[in-house]
Amino acid sequence: MRSLDDLAGDLSFTQAAVGADRSVTFLPDPPRAEREYTVISVDDHIVEPPHTFEGRVPRAMADRAPKVVETADGKQTWVYDGFDLPNVGFNAVVGRPVSEWGFEPVRFEEMRRGAWDIDARVADMDLNGVYASLNFPSFLPGFAGQRLQMTTPDKDLAMACVRAWNDWHLEEWAGTHPGRIIPCQLPWLLDPELGAKMIRENAARGYHAVTFTESPHALGLPTLHSGHWDPIMRACAETGTVVNLHIGSSGASPSTTDDAPPDVVGVLFFGYAMFAAVDWLFSMMPVRFPDLKICMSEGGIGWVAGLLDRLDHMQSYNSMYGTWKGDLTPAEVLKRNFWFCAVEDQSSFVQRERIGVENILLESDYPHCDSTWPRTQQVIREEIGDLPAEDIRKITWANASDLYSHPVPAAIQADPNAY
Numbered sequence: 001m002r003s004l005d006d007l008a009g010d011l012s013f014t015q016a017a018v019g020a021d022r023s024v025t026f027l028p029d030p031p032r033a034e035r036e037y038t039v040i041s042v043d044d045h046i047v048e049p050p051h052t053f054e055g056r057v058p059r060a061m062a063d064r065a066p067k068v069v070e071t072a073d074g075k076q077t078w079v080y081d082g083f084d085l086p087n088v089g090f091n092a093v094v095g096r097p098v099s100e101w102g103f104e105p106v107r108f109e110e111m112r113r114g115a116w117d118i119d120a121r122v123a124d125m126d127l128n129g130v131y132a133s134l135n136f137p138s139f140l141p142g143f144a145g146q147r148l149q150m151t152t153p154d155k156d157l158a159m160a161c162v163r164a165w166n167d168w169h170l171e172e173w174a175g176t177h178p179g180r181i182i183p184c185q186l187p188w189l190l191d192p193e194l195g196a197k198m199i200r201e202n203a204a205r206g207y208h209a210v211t212f213t214e215s216p217h218a219l220g221l222p223t224l225h226s227g228h229w230d231p232i233m234r235a236c237a238e239t240g241t242v243v244n245l246h247i248g249s250s251g252a253s254p255s256t257t258d259d260a261p262p263d264v265v266g267v268l269f270f271g272y273a274m275f276a277a278v279d280w281l282f283s284m285m286p287v288r289f290p291d292l293k294i295c296m297s298e299g300g301i302g303w304v305a306g307l308l309d310r311l312d313h314m315q316s317y318n319s320m321y322g323t324w325k326g327d328l329t330p331a332e333v334l335k336r337n338f339w340f341c342a343v344e345d346q347s348s349f350v351q352r353e354r355i356g357v358e359n360i361l362l363e364s365d366y367p368h369c370d371s372t373w374p375r376t377q378q379v380i381r382e383e384i385g386d387l388p389a390e391d392i393r394k395i396t397w398a399n400a401s402d403l404y405s406h407p408v409p410a411a412i413q414a415d416p417n418a419y
Helices: 004-008 059-064 118-128 146-150 155-173 192-204 230-239 262-268 271-282 304-315 330-337 349-355 376-384 389-403 410-414
Strands: 040-045 067-070 076-080 083-085 132-136 209-212 242-246 294-297 338-342 360-362
Touching (some): 040 360, 040 389, 146 155, 242 271, 271 338, 304 330, 349 360
Parallel strands (some): 040 132, 242 294
Antiparallel strands (some): 076 083
């Protein structure tokens, strides 16, 4: 495995970063995409704006809460309880030439404004033809909120900052343009009973999703197989809160050797989704909590059919292991409890019946380098435009709407130009 923190700080990780200056170029705004489909993207990202925590943390803690400061070399950095977290614009590169993607933006003005401003974000969604979007946190909190909780030794401060982020996300990021953002909360990882209580509280105020770590043991937390996480998963199952396992939420990415070129990390990035799906499946949590909904975010779908085949094969000699218990087979539980997100998986949709048409979602990954923005509508047309209309309807928006309990107005269902 390779640490994502190490990769983010390695200026030689991409060729564009080697021997170049820090020029920043913004491409002209693209034209508004021709809208053929109503679209929900279930994986995009936020770059938290500098004011995220202002007025949301108790006054006695405000000076230690995350804040953006100017550095002597002209950069901006987050400072949290005395610790520097410098990746203010983690992979926020849309709208800039590929030749500049080797740099992590180090100032907010080096990013397209939609990365961190909700009004500009919705405008970019409109340009791209995306009606609604589920947004994950960026480098500051960590994809599962781990950095807010594990950077500081002060658990009260950590709790205050997690609550502040969730308040900001629901009230400002999702609340400013109702219906356009699917709220996705940070979990409390340091106490499962308290974490479960927060899930229930947040469900009551409108959250239908939580971002969680795909491999808690990689963060130094108890394993999925320990039973430690049952209170949180029970709360998610009982409230209909979808557990989103974003690639890299354990702070690592699959690799091989230390001297392998960066291409290896890029190609294998999807691998953690497959590893995590198997780990979560055999944790038996989806068996203990049959209503649990798990979404493998940014993992692609090309590996899913092969995994189902392998699960069926392994089940033929389950008695040798004796670990799987339940009325359903592992493959049946995978199709009942797991959802999978396609980015650009053009060769995989022919396997949609094996995967389960109802289990496939779409994502645009704005503002990261993998993003299909501003050509998401075009990518959808090229990849699934020839599928039956009902399959297209499910994959482009209906599956996501059902999974996240996020209704789409009838007028927009019928006409993607209606917003």
